[in-house]
Amino acid sequence: MALAILRAARKLRYPTPLSSIYLLSFSSRSPSPCPLPPAFTTQGSNWIAAPRYSRALPGFPQILSFASISSSSGTSEKERVRQSRSWVDIYLPESVRPYALLARLDKPIGTWLLAWPCMWSITMAANPGELPDLKMLALFGCGAVLLRGAGCTVNDLLDRDIDKKVERTKCRPFASGALTPFQGLCFLGIQLLLGLGILLQLNYYSIFLGASSLLLVFSYPLMKRLTFWPQAYLGLTFNWGVLLGWAAITGSLDPAITLPLYTAGICWTLVYDTIYAHQDKEDDLKVGVKSTALRFGSLTDRWIAGFGAASICSLALSGYYAELAWPYYASLIAATGHLGWQILTVDLSSRADCNRKFVSNKWFGAIVFSGILFGRLAS
Numbered sequence: 001m002a003l004a005i006l007r008a009a010r011k012l013r014y015p016t017p018l019s020s021i022y023l024l025s026f027s028s029r030s031p032s033p034c035p036l037p038p039a040f041t042t043q044g045s046n047w048i049a050a051p052r053y054s055r056a057l058p059g060f061p062q063i064l065s066f067a068s069i070s071s072s073s074g075t076s077e078k079e080r081v082r083q084s085r086s087w088v089d090i091y092l093p094e095s096v097r098p099y100a101l102l103a104r105l106d107k108p109i110g111t112w113l114l115a116w117p118c119m120w121s122i123t124m125a126a127n128p129g130e131l132p133d134l135k136m137l138a139l140f141g142c143g144a145v146l147l148r149g150a151g152c153t154v155n156d157l158l159d160r161d162i163d164k165k166v167e168r169t170k171c172r173p174f175a176s177g178a179l180t181p182f183q184g185l186c187f188l189g190i191q192l193l194l195g196l197g198i199l200l201q202l203n204y205y206s207i208f209l210g211a212s213s214l215l216l217v218f219s220y221p222l223m224k225r226l227t228f229w230p231q232a233y234l235g236l237t238f239n240w241g242v243l244l245g246w247a248a249i250t251g252s253l254d255p256a257i258t259l260p261l262y263t264a265g266i267c268w269t270l271v272y273d274t275i276y277a278h279q280d281k282e283d284d285l286k287v288g289v290k291s292t293a294l295r296f297g298s299l300t301d302r303w304i305a306g307f308g309a310a311s312i313c314s315l316a317l318s319g320y321y322a323e324l325a326w327p328y329y330a331s332l333i334a335a336t337g338h339l340g341w342q343i344l345t346v347d348l349s350s351r352a353d354c355n356r357k358f359v360s361n362k363w364f365g366a367i368v369f370s371g372i373l374f375g376r377l378a379s
Helices: 002-010 074-084 087-091 097-102 109-124 134-158 181-199 204-226 230-238 240-250 255-277 281-287 292-321 326-345 351-359 361-377
Strands: 020-023 041-043 046-048 063-066
Touching: 087 097, 097 134, 097 181, 109 134, 109 230, 109 240, 109 255, 109 361, 134 181, 134 204, 134 240, 181 204, 204 230, 204 240, 230 240, 230 255, 230 292, 240 255, 255 292, 255 326, 255 351, 255 361, 281 292, 292 326, 292 361, 326 361, 351 361
Parallel strands: 020 063
Antiparallel strands: 041 046
């Protein structure tokens, strides 16, 4: 039957650019929820062809996709697979894809959230009326990509058994078997070496601060096993760039400016990562890991409102001591509105809405950055 379908499909001489031919499965079992393997294979009685792997069938011009005839609807499964594709699946060679997914290159929001605090402090440390150091902004941007990737690699290595039991994470490279722990360790070594190359371009004080952040990066994945406040520990880790960025420009730390800015970042992280944690609260209960989403429960909206207010107040205090001009405070009004919109409208029972609100925090970081930039230029 499957061969007959394939022969009929080959007769389609002039396919449209978006046309797809679907290989069918006659098993009553549901298809695997993980991304399909990069070759034409069989799994039990299921025939599978990975998307865009038409070379498995020579002379077959159509783009192959996946569908299944089962007791459940195939339409929703096709839509789910289509939406799960990213630029990593489309453009990168198949041998590289698991590493790119491990570093979350398909989900840049984590890199933005790591980079913005660095950009804030680098810009705030600029001389009055001058642009920030563009070379430093570029170095810290590259460093954010590498450090975020290294953190994700460590996290997935330690959590690979837990990830298999959580709906959102069961298709990650280690949990799904796409990579072995040894391959992950080799990849981690490469990321750390590249990060070291960036760090060595900074002053000695910054090198010491940057090296000390690795303790936070490597220990963070363990916090969800030990405390209901792993989001606070993530805040300490993700906002370390506030201290590092300022030190890279000035060669020292000014506590009156950097400590309120660091505190603002930590409180901001508690807002967005608590919202993010609500996606996994049912799975976390089953697996036995902890989060502020479970700690706060039905009072989450009050807790994150308090952390949001603390973040804005700390940003205002840092800007005051940095002697930023009025555009900065205008941006804080806009940032307050954005944060308030997240807190007031988030549906904590909806995984999709929690993710949307979480991702929107890249704009919060951008608003604050623009305020610091124009506040410094006008000062």
